[in-house]
Amino acid sequence: MTATTRTDRLQPTDETLDPPDWDEVRAQGHRMLDDMIDYVADIRDRPVWQPMSQATRRRFRSELPRAPTDLAEVYRDFTDLVVPHATGNVHPGFMGWVHGGGTVVGMLAEMLAAGLNANLGGRDHAPIEIERQIVDWTRQLFGFPQGASGIFVTGTSMANLMAVLVARRAALGATVRREGLGEAGRRLRAYTSKAAHGCIAKAMDIAGLGSDALGCIAVDHAHRIDVAELRSAIARDRASGLHPFIVVASAGTVDVGAIDDLAGVAELCRTEGLWFHVDGAFGALAMLSPELAPRLVGIECADSIALDFHKWGQVPYDAGFLLVRDGVRHREAFASPAAYLRRETRGLAAGTDWPCDFGPDLSRGFRALKTWFTLRTFGTDRLGAAIARACALARHLEARVLAEPELQLLAPVNLNIVCFRFRADDADAINGEIVADVQESGIAAPSTTMLDGRLAIRAAIVNHRTQLRDVDRLVAAVLTFGRQRVAGLTPLIEIEAPSLAP
Numbered sequence: 037m038t039a040t041t042r043t044d045r046l047q048p049t050d051e052t053l054d055p056p057d058w059d060e061v062r063a064q065g066h067r068m069l070d071d072m073i074d075y076v077a078d079i080r081d082r083p084v085w086q087p088m089s090q091a092t093r094r095r096f097r098s099e100l101p102r103a104p105t106d107l108a109e110v111y112r113d114f115t116d117l118v119v120p121h122a123t124g125n126v127h128p129g130f131m132g133w134v135h136g137g138g139t140v141v142g143m144l145a146e147m148l149a150a151g152l153n154a155n156l157g158g159r160d161h162a163p164i165e166i167e168r169q170i171v172d173w174t175r176q177l178f179g180f181p182q183g184a185s186g187i188f189v190t191g192t193s194m195a196n197l198m199a200v201l202v203a204r205r206a207a208l209g210a211t212v213r214r215e216g217l218g219e220a221g222r223r224l225r226a227y228t229s230k231a232a233h234g235c236i237a238k239a240m241d242i243a244g245l246g247s248d249a250l251g252c253i254a255v256d257h258a259h260r261i262d263v264a265e266l267r268s269a270i271a272r273d274r275a276s277g278l279h280p281f282i283v284v285a286s287a288g289t290v291d292v293g294a295i296d297d298l299a300g301v302a303e304l305c306r307t308e309g310l311w312f313h314v315d316g317a318f319g320a321l322a323m324l325s326p327e328l329a330p331r332l333v334g335i336e337c338a339d340s341i342a343l344d345f346h347k348w349g350q351v352p353y354d355a356g357f358l359l360v361r362d363g364v365r366h367r368e369a370f371a372s373p374a375a376y377l378r379r380e381t382r383g384l385a386a387g388t389d390w391p392c393d394f395g396p397d398l399s400r401g402f403r404a405l406k407t408w409f410t411l412r413t414f415g416t417d418r419l420g421a422a423i424a425r426a427c428a429l430a431r432h433l434e435a436r437v438l439a440e441p442e443l444q445l446l447a448p449v450n451l452n453i454v455c456f457r458f459r460a461d462d463a464d465a466i467n468g469e470i471v472a473d474v475q476e477s478g479i480a481a482p483s484t485t486m487l488d489g490r491l492a493i494r495a496a497i498v499n500h501r502t503q504l505r506d507v508d509r510l511v512a513a514v515l516t517f518g519r520q521r522v523a524g525l526t527p528l529i530e531i532e533a534p535s536l537a538p
């Protein structure tokens with residue numbers, strides 16, 4: 037490029053990235069919207085998931101696109117290459133990991149949020165008020181006092197990390213934010229159960245405390261933290277000069293959906309002066325169901341709760357959330373003054389506190405909008421009923437497993453998660469194959485976990501679309517593939533998903 041052309045490009049022109057023809061983009065947009073509504077409406081006609089061919093995968097490798105491509109052509113690649121190979125969690129047969137199903141309402145709200153393109157780091161505008169309203173609704177749901185604070189984040193992994201950071205600041209005072217952990221920081225000790233999610237150990241690592249500073253306490257027969265063992269571990273650590281500062285209890289463990297004795301842990305934390313955090317990634321929203329809420333008793337005493345609206349709340353990804361009882365403590369862990377973020381008494385820079393005072397992010401999207409639409413459109417009673425229904429389906433699956441001599445239940449069913457397996461010699465290998473067979477068949481998508489050293493087929497029922505027939509199809513598929521695998525046969529699986537816009 038010569039110096040002249042470089043200068044030419046710096047001349048102001050009227051060119052923008054807006055479409056030259058608004059009617060054309062409107063027609064294309066309506067088509068996309070219709071297609072995606074059809075996609076959700078007809079989701080049962082599709083396989084839950086299908087693997088990508090090498091040829092498809094290669095279509096995602098190309099040079100940086102310096103020249104423009106027609107919107108219609110890019111959209112065609114989306115319909116042909118992306119849609120048939122999506123995760124599958126919109127489908128009622130998806131029961132792997134813990135994935136929410138999303139709703140059309142949430143999808144539409146995402147579109148509106150993208151149109152407004154609001155930045156929720158701070159400033160004085162209505163989108164911030166929407167997020168504040170959800171903070172207040174969540175505060176009410178968990179019986180937290182006025183003065184509690186909350187913030188949307190990516191997911192519970194981030195919310196748990198932030199809770200550790202808030203508790204760390206509360207334990208060590210302001211110096212930890214200026215000087216780092218120092219000698220005092222190296223003595224901090226945290227506790228959770230052996231059944232807790234791996235992101236707790238990762239949070240300790242990222243917070244600079246080290247995952248070795250996390251005591252993983254034994255669980256009882258129902259996979260709940262052993263509170264007596266927790267009490268002794270705290271006493272032992274104090275006796276050797278360490279500084280216990282936080283206990284992370286689980287409201288719904290990832291493996292089997294166990295709920296720790298939250299009231300027991302709350303009481304222990306109160307007498308020991310420890311921060312009581314609850315990882316309620318999916319289970320905390322069971323508060324929305326009057327039948328299930330009593331199982332969470334004690335959660336109202338937590339110092340902080342991490343949860344995901346994108347799991348049992350059915351809000352589209354991502355919509356994690358952290359609620360903190362004492363908003364001052366929360367703010368002290370993250371607020372940092374900066375001249376360019378000055379608060380005013382009038383104008384767009386008015387209002388305080390800003391969300392950027394409560395977490396590591398400055399620029400933040402409008403996750404609150406899809407959550408606001410979801411909570412208001414369905415009402416929390418209906419969302420709670422969907423949660424209760426998932427638990428009823430899990431009990432149906434449990435009964436089916438207990439009634440089939442070829443199947444074995446591997447853990448008590450607490451909420452919505454059923455762990456079982458096909459009986460076989462070399463059961464770990466066979467059940468691993470069965471799960472892959474079921475996934476590749478497009479019939480259902482369970483996942484696996486290890487329980488007491490045994491590989492389990494794990495079905496977590498989260499999607500509001502899942503029904504009895506989906507659970508029965510999973511059982512039938514496991515039996516079919518299990519019998520074939522035990523007989524040494526490799527199931528023949530051929531499926532093809534319809535394109536989105538044929």
Ligand SMILES: *Cc1c(COP(=O)(O)O)cnc(C)c1O
Nearest residue numbers: 134191192193233289290317344
């Ligand atoms: C899903 C889950 C997490 C992690 O949440 P993300 O939203 O995936 O970051 C943590 N704990 C439990 C119990 C979970 O189920």
